Amino acid sequence: MQVSYFETARYRVPPAIPAEWPVPPGAYDPETGAEAYQGMVDRVQFVEELGFDWVSLSEHHYSPRILTPNIAVSGSYIAARSKRIKIAVLGPIVSQSNPVQVAEEMAMLDTLSNGRLVFGMLRGTTNEYLTFDLNPAEARERTTEGMELILKAWTEPQPFGWQGRHYQFRTVSVWPRPLQQPLPPTYSLGTSRESCEFAARHHIGLGVSFAPFEVVAKSTRYYREQCRHYGWEPAAEQMIYRANILLADTDEEAHELLEQQRRGAAPFPMRAGVREALLKLDQRNVAGEARSPNVGGVLPTSFYGGPDTVVAQIRRCRDEVGVGVLDLAFQNPGAPDTGRLMRSLELFAEKVLPRIREV
Amino acid sequence: MKVSYFETARYRAPRQLPAQWPVPPAAYDRDAGTQSYHGMVERMQFVEKLGFDWISVSEHHYSPQRLTPNPVVSAAYLAGYAQNIKIAVLGPIVSQSNPVQVAEELAMLDNMLPGRLVVGMLRGITGEYLTYGLNPAEARERTSEAMELVLKAWTEPQPFGWQGRHFRFRTVAVWPRPRQQPHPPTYALGTSRESCEFAARHHLGLGVSYAPFGVIAKATRFYRDACAQCGWQPAPEHVIYRANILIGETDAEAEALLDEQRRARQAFPLRAQVRDALLELDIRNVAGEARTPNVGGVLPTNFVGSPDTIVEQIKCCREQSGVGVIDLMFQIPGSADLGFLMRSLELFGTKVLPRIRDV
Numbered sequence: 001m002q003v004s005y006f007e008t009a010r011y012r013v014p015p016a017i018p019a020e021w022p023v024p025p026g027a028y029d030p031e032t033g034a035e036a037y038q039g040m041v042d043r044v045q046f047v048e049e050l051g052f053d054w055v056s057l058s059e060h061h062y063s064p065r066i067l068t069p070n071i072a073v074s075g076s077y078i079a080a081r082s083k084r085i086k087i088a089v090l091g092p093i094v095s096q097s098n099p100v101q102v103a104e105e106m107a108m109l110d111t112l113s114n115g116r117l118v119f120g121m122l123r124g125t126t127n128e129y130l131t132f133d134l135n136p137a138e139a140r141e142r143t144t145e146g147m148e149l150i151l152k153a154w155t156e157p158q159p160f161g162w163q164g165r166h167y168q169f170r171t172v173s174v175w176p177r178p179l180q181q182p183l184p185p186t187y188s189l190g191t192s193r194e195s196c197e198f199a200a201r202h203h204i205g206l207g208v209s210f211a212p213f214e215v216v217a218k219s220t221r222y223y224r225e226q227c228r229h230y231g232w233e234p235a236a237e238q239m240i241y242r243a244n245i246l247l248a249d250t251d252e253e254a255h256e257l258l259e260q261q262r263r264g265a266a267p268f269p270m271r272a273g274v275r276e277a278l279l280k281l282d283q284r285n286v287a288g289e290a291r292s293p294n295v296g297g298v299l300p301t302s303f304y305g306g307p308d309t310v311v312a313q314i315r316r317c318r319d320e321v322g323v324g325v326l327d328l329a330f331q332n333p334g335a336p337d338t339g340r341l342m343r344s345l346e347l348f349a350e351k352v353l354p355r356i357r358e359v
Numbered sequence: 360m361k362v363s364y365f366e367t368a369r370y371r372a373p374r375q376l377p378a379q380w381p382v383p384p385a386a387y388d389r390d391a392g393t394q395s396y397h398g399m400v401e402r403m404q405f406v407e408k409l410g411f412d413w414i415s416v417s418e419h420h421y422s423p424q425r426l427t428p429n430p431v432v433s434a435a436y437l438a439g440y441a442q443n444i445k446i447a448v449l450g451p452i453v454s455q456s457n458p459v460q461v462a463e464e465l466a467m468l469d470n471m472l473p474g475r476l477v478v479g480m481l482r483g484i485t486g487e488y489l490t491y492g493l494n495p496a497e498a499r500e501r502t503s504e505a506m507e508l509v510l511k512a513w514t515e516p517q518p519f520g521w522q523g524r525h526f527r528f529r530t531v532a533v534w535p536r537p538r539q540q541p542h543p544p545t546y547a548l549g550t551s552r553e554s555c556e557f558a559a560r561h562h563l564g565l566g567v568s569y570a571p572f573g574v575i576a577k578a579t580r581f582y583r584d585a586c587a588q589c590g591w592q593p594a595p596e597h598v599i600y601r602a603n604i605l606i607g608e609t610d611a612e613a614e615a616l617l618d619e620q621r622r623a624r625q626a627f628p629l630r631a632q633v634r635d636a637l638l639e640l641d642i643r644n645v646a647g648e649a650r651t652p653n654v655g656g657v658l659p660t661n662f663v664g665s666p667d668t669i670v671e672q673i674k675c676c677r678e679q680s681g682v683g684v685i686d687l688m689f690q691i692p693g694s695a696d697l698g699f700l701m702r703s704l705e706l707f708g709t710k711v712l713p714r715i716r717d718v
Binding site: 011022023024025026028030033034036037038041061062063064067068069070072073074076077078079080081098100101104105108109111112114130131132133156157158159168169170171173174175176177179181 | 370381382383384385387389392393396400420421422423426427428429431432433435436437438439440457459460463464467468470471473474489490491492512515516517518527528529530532533534535536537538539540
């Protein structure tokens with residue numbers, strides 16, 4: 001099993017800050033912000049030293065807890081300050097991007113990092129549609145078209161035109177190209193039927209997140225079936241599972257932390273009316289079965305316990321879901337005490353990592 | 360006088376490239392690309408040691424000679440290595456951007472540096488309109504509206520909506536904010552009346568480029584008058600002049616280099632018909648007087664000669680146009696011999712820089 005550390009540029013949110021979207025930018029403290037980005041580098045260097053395989057980043061807008069609206073920018077900064085760890089951008093929100101620009105930025109990042117880029121393409125969590133006023137009903141289609149365009153911009157040798165339903169370019173002729181050939185390791189992110197089918201058709205990986213094992217297992221099973229249908233078999237590394245983990249010295253301690261966290265703030269709190277409107281408009285599925293999106297709620301924690309328990313859970317995850325890469329969020333974004341985060345990382349590297357390499 | 364080094368991520372093509380836009384991406388050489396980005400860091404560290412005040416980067420698409428389609432991404436990489444030097448992003452092409460995204464990216468970068476970012480906002484050279492299919496007739500309007508939006512996104516304490524002619528957002532609430540408050544030193548780039556008036560109205564700096572002293576002096580004079588009308592007086596540092604320089608040990612040597620350069624290829628070569636079409640569509644002015652844009656042509660070299668001569672030219676530039684920052688291009692992009700570039704930088708750093716500090 002390979003392990004990725006999910007980094008969110010932890011801004012220490014003062015307790016008095018308004019909780020609901022959109023949080024007034026007047027509340028931003030520039031000094032705390034500069035510390036957050038510096039801390040990001042410190043943590044990446046720390047996990048690199050500890051032997052983690054990847055550091056991962058995700059795109060979020062208007063969010064005090066996750067200060068990474070453009071992950072190619074934070075990815076490049078990290079690339080300059082790290083040596084061998086892979087930089088996984090999971091991922092740019094393709095549905096509301098300019099796909100040619102994404103292709104350009106990611107090609108730059110792959111080259112700047114000496115070929116350490118891992119690339120995931122995302123439809124976006126429901127709340128992100130509010131940022132650039134995306135129509136949720138178009139999000140899936142735009143994502144699929146955007147992903148096609150990015151892949152073509154990276155691989156087509158000659159300049160080409162693109163007349164799509166959502167994107168039109170008279171000429172696409174991207175310089176530079178990615179360093180890794182023909183593509184950086186690329187993933188379609190999402191549990192949906194469309195995401196699985198896209199990944200299978202294009203021979204790329206699949207990334208799933210946060211839902212319990214049995215739910216994500218439906219997707220990975222569907223993905224593998226689809227890959228067979230297209231005449232190939234994905235390796236374990238072609239499936240990523242992003243999940244929350246709460247690791248402590250003992251199970252009791254971890255349970256206590258979990259209780260505390262359940263009482264904690266949701267990552268993207270929203271007014272009830274806005275949330276309900278989004279819930280109505282956004283349609284999601286797991287391998288074709290309808291599911292409600294998580295809007296403004298607390299995300300489940302898939303791994304928790306002492307090191308022995310977590311090792312057992314990871315084995316079970318591999319058996320049931322088949323994933324080869326775990327992308328782990330060790331602490332809720334916005335938690336003030338990064339000391340606990342550092343201790344969990346250390347504990348994971350010392351007591352868990354060496355025992356799951358062969359899993 | 361302050362001095363900035365203009366860095367373009369010099370890509371040295373191992374084989375002769377097709378000259379005209381769009382250059383097929385299949386011609387991209389990955390090793391040469393990697394070298395060019397790493398060289399960018401070496402050159403930055405070199406000029407930092409020599410005492411240059413800024414390093415500047417610019418946005419260009421589909422271009423082998425300038426591998427910086429998103430200059431914020433390359434700047435974030437440089438930020439990881441920079442000690443004291445300021446990084447000037449001159450600039451994002453705001454006319455064809457998502458201005459909220461520009462505000463987000465630059466705010467991230469200012470926090471990473473921290474607080475050593477300089478920003479220029481650009482309409483874009485005519486050739487760039489081809490990249491994302493921008494209507495040249497709308498470019499000016501879009502630029503002004505986008506600049507307003509970027510500034511407002513940085514300074515407005517509360518979430519706001521934007522219903523413009525070209526950009527619409529139900530909600531703008533950017534996190535993070537820039538490290539520098541109320542915002543980083545910011546310049547409107549361009550010689551046009553609109554650009555000067557915008558800068559004066561918003562108490563920003565002005566950046567002009569390449570044209571001879573006499574021409575840019577018209578723009579800087581117009582700018583200072585406009586500032587006076589808006590009730591303030593810009594400092595010399597409020598005016599940047601980007602220019603080509605050819606420095607030799609002697610005047611004769613520099614003149615010989617200039618002759619060579621005149622025979623060299625243009626910066627952005629275009630097919631004749633495409634060029635003519637763009638020339639017809641794009642309307643430009645210097646402080647209100649119509650001027651033909653430079654489309655696909657060779658840019659003039661404004662400083663030529665031995666160190667003594669160049670010191671004189673810089674003094675003359677300061678007197679005629681009131682510029683307080685020169686942003687210098689020491690060698691045209693695409694040149695094969697980087698040794699020459701490094702020798703020029705050293706010569707400038709040792710023989711010119713100490714003598715123009717008090718200019």
